[in-house]
Amino acid sequence: MRFTTKSMLMALAGSTMLASSATAELSGDLKIFLDTSNPAPRATMEKMIADFGAEHPGLNIETTVIDREAYKTQIRNFLTADSPDVATWYAANRMGPYVNAGLFEDVSDLWAEPAIADNLASTKGAMTIDGKQWGVPYTYYQWGIYYRKDIYEELGLNEPANFDEMKSNCQAILDSGRKCYTIGTKFLWTAGGWFDYLNMRTHGFDFHMELANGGVKWTDDRVKQTFANWRELIDMGAFVDNHQNYSWQESLPFIVNGEAAAILKGNFAVAPLREAGLDDSKLDFYQFPEITPGIALAEDAPTDTFHIPANASNKEAAREFLRFVVSANVQTEINNGANLGQLPVNAGSAVDNDKFLNEGFTMLSENSPGGVAQFFDRDFPAEMAAEAMQGLQEFMVFPDNLDDILKRLDKVQERVYK
Amino acid sequence: MTDTPAEQSAAPRGWYKRNEIAVTPWLFLAPAILFFAFYVIWPIYQSIMISFYDWDGLGEARFIGMDNYVELMDDGAFEVSLWNNLKWLLFYLLAIPGGLFIALFLNQTVTGIRIYKSLFFFPFVLSQVVVGLVFSWFYLPNEGLLNGVLGLVGLGPVNVLGDPTLATYGIIAAGLWPQTAYCMILYLTGLNAVDPEQIEAGRLDNAKGWKMLWYIIIPQLKPATFIAFVVTIIGALRSFDLISIMTNGGPFGQTRVLSFYMFEKALSEYGFRMGYGAAIAVVLFLIMLVFITYFLWSMWKEEKAR
CATH class of the missing domain: 3.40.190.10 (Periplasmic binding protein-like II)
Incomplete structure (x- = not known):
């Protein structure tokens, strides 16, 4: 539920290289549900998914964007009934009900990979419940x-x-x-x-x-x-x-x-x-x-996240998508001022040259020794x-x-x- | 030579033929009964069952007996919602006399009366969401029209929707606007059916003004009054959208009614308590049952009197 300055600096000092794992070619369908319904985030996400699709031509990607408020109640239905392969949500206690009900896939294996372990250490706490990680972050803000x-x-x-x-x-x-x-x-x-x-x-x-x-x-x-x-x-x-x-x-x-x-x-x-x-x-x-x-x-510093529902059908492709989302280049791209305008979660990414993003990044990485909370309605x-x-x-x-x-x-x- | 037509018809007929009179009505009723059972009776039964469980809608449901109801007894927010429901039931009925008087006022023949009638009917055509938005702007504490008018007559600014004691009345007033129009239309059609001979007779007996209205007109409008009463009660109990738009249940939950509270507890962003929500729904159902019984009973009486 927190990421400390120490871990953040360690992450900063860590490798900025992106180890893109050259796995076997992916195939089948990949269903992605997004709550990024505002115009700018929506365009950002669609662009990012198109880029991912271009890298994996064998994959048939289907994206559904749901109104951000409606998503909060619909997630309960689609996680149990007709699961997508990837879904957006929020970190910390907000994912508690779904983790406890066994509806989110344990992705601790992803967090054990060096590309994620070294670069995302600062948000690991926010993604951890019962010692396991249940998703990956894609953006946060001060x-x-x-x-x-x-x-x-x-x-x-x-x-x-x-x-x-x-x-x-x-x-x-x-x-x-x-x-x-x-x-x-x-x-x-x-x-x-x-x-x-x-x-x-x-x-x-x-x-x-x-x-x-x-x-x-x-x-x-x-x-x-x-x-x-x-x-x-x-x-x-x-x-x-x-x-x-x-x-x-x-x-x-x-x-x-x-x-x-x-x-x-x-x-x-x-x-x-x-x-x-x-x-x-x-x-x-x-x-x-x-x-x-x-x-x-x-x-x-609330963190928005991607998860793999436990009932997903194409978990291999979903894992690859999560790796893609948190990779340094993608993080730099989607969080820049023209897109989400928030902070990248990957320590190897560059923060966009924006007064508020820079101030926020400095504050969170250098002047927040006590820790970082998610937000009242995500921590409680x-x-x-x-x-x-x-x-x-x-x-x-x-x-x-x-x-x-x-x-x-x-x-x-x-x-x-x- | 025994093979005569008469004997053939005396041969045993099929089961359906023998029971035709008894069975046919049920065959015609069957689709309606099936749908009613499936979409109304079964969900009611399910809601009542769920209200005995502690269930977050995702994991295992745990049977807890009457605990949800025990908790309701001790829940301040539930009490507030219940009182608000009563306020709605009581003050929403103002739409009936309001509608009647507008109908009487408009029941005349002057040029362009149709336009005036449609203008008065207009709010009923608007979506409740639009009505809610318009009224919440009307009530705005600084910029709103209401405070502008109050300011002209030297009355201090009043924040209707932000004041826990006034907010519910403010929303009911907004709801009365379209509901009065609805009642007005019902009475306008009712007034067309008023018997002119009875009015004539009343005139001869020197009845006019209030007496004419009370003893001659209103008794003849009884069917319209009954329908107006039914739709207004139903409208009051379903007062969800206006609350959601105008205050979202606030300030601090003081404008919730039972249906809104049920939604918050079971289905909203922070709601994870299906059992508790179902218990609230059952209480609301019991309140509605009182009115449903009354409506059915009075309709049955009417049928019998014929």
Whole structure:
């Protein structure tokens, strides 16, 4: 569930050569199901699959693209009934239900091959359940605070290095008649990002994961400390009003129009913000600042993955496809700014020359000693995450309900982790 | 010479011929019965069975008896959904008087009345998704039309869909818009069938205004009222799409109804509890059963009275 700096550096230092295994010519059908339904990722994936097909002319490849949201419920059906040979999904706990039900193929053999073992070491933890690997990653991206550089400059503010500076910056922004952070919590998960960071900065990565694994009660004083820090921001009025009405997309106009100065979000927010007219002179990025001094910084970096369903019919070709996807060249290509615009998982790949990708890559490889989490709803079991995110939203609107919320979450926790 | 036609017809007839009168109705009913059993009765039975299991839809189902129902009793979110369902049932019925008054208003002959009628009917033709979107923009806390109008008369901004106490009423109001149009159409056709002689007779007895409406018109609209009641109750119990579009069950689950809660628990992105979802579905089914029984009973009474 995490990849450490050490393993990442080791991977970087490791071979950048791609050992493309010259296996026997593949034949038969290869059915690929994708959830990359947005136009740009879809084109990227289709191009990549066409390249793979060109290398294996004997293979009859059939690609099905399913709407990203619908995919999340359909995967349950097609994994059990009419399995494809390759399917996209998410790392960490999100693959738990399918691993436990025996629906994903164990691909530890792939991870034993040097080409993958040496170059993908940093994401191995996120793909591991019960000591085995159940798929390969194909992209990941950093989370952090994207802010309006021009507003910071106008007010004479710097990127904050700790919580006090974060709050004093915020006060200055509030005094100028703006909000500090925009957020849209209608679909709940955005609040999970704030909790991830506040909890990891207050108590560290290991505590956060202990909570995710049910080892700590929600009513624990340490968790309350995290919420107390959050409440300081809420009581200042740091977040936009009525955020429970907006989706994250609907919350973007606040930062575009300069009514809010920053947003805590994954790198996928950059594309729509740029499209809305914020160029690199107006938009910048900083790592979520330290809260408790001395706690090792840890980051959220959700990883998207490819898996082989256990009922797949052409597993040999599927394995070859997975090798192809994670190879250094393909990773460089599909993650560049013209395609997915995210970070490659292969240590031998080049990161595209983009301000935010470079900052994110440096942050994750050099300044994230605590570890790397996937994201609230991927690290916590689905049911716990659903209830908790609802509680987080309620807390953001009615901070006084906190005790009630935490008691409720304790009850859910007892049931989920039994 | 015994081989006469009369004797031939007296010979034993086939089984079907002998039982024709008794069997034929069942043959005609068979396709409907089969489909009804397969698509309605069997799924109901299955849902009830699943509600006794702990099942994530993928792995082994584990029999846990009434545990799902015991948990429901203690589930705050379920309680909220149940109350919201009741609110829907109660306030959605406003569509009936609303529809009646619009129908009475439009039941006149002026130039272009057909255009006015179609304009009033228009919302019913819209997809619920569109209605939901339009109303959620109407309710927007800063930019919305509602707050613009409230601002003109000096009332503070109100965030209808973001306020847990108001949100359900806000969605019901959105649902009333097309539902009122539906009831209006039912009453408009009903008004065509009102007997002019009875109105005449009422006039002679000096009935007018409210008395005319209450004692002469409404009793004659009884069939239309019954249908309006049926479709409105059904509409209230199926209020899923508006909630999904306008608030997605939020803020923090305060606008869920049973059908939405069932969907969330069993079939949504984070839902893995088929048994628990089925238990919610069974409760919803029991509530519907009350109304179904009432509808069937009143229709049966009607038939018998004929």
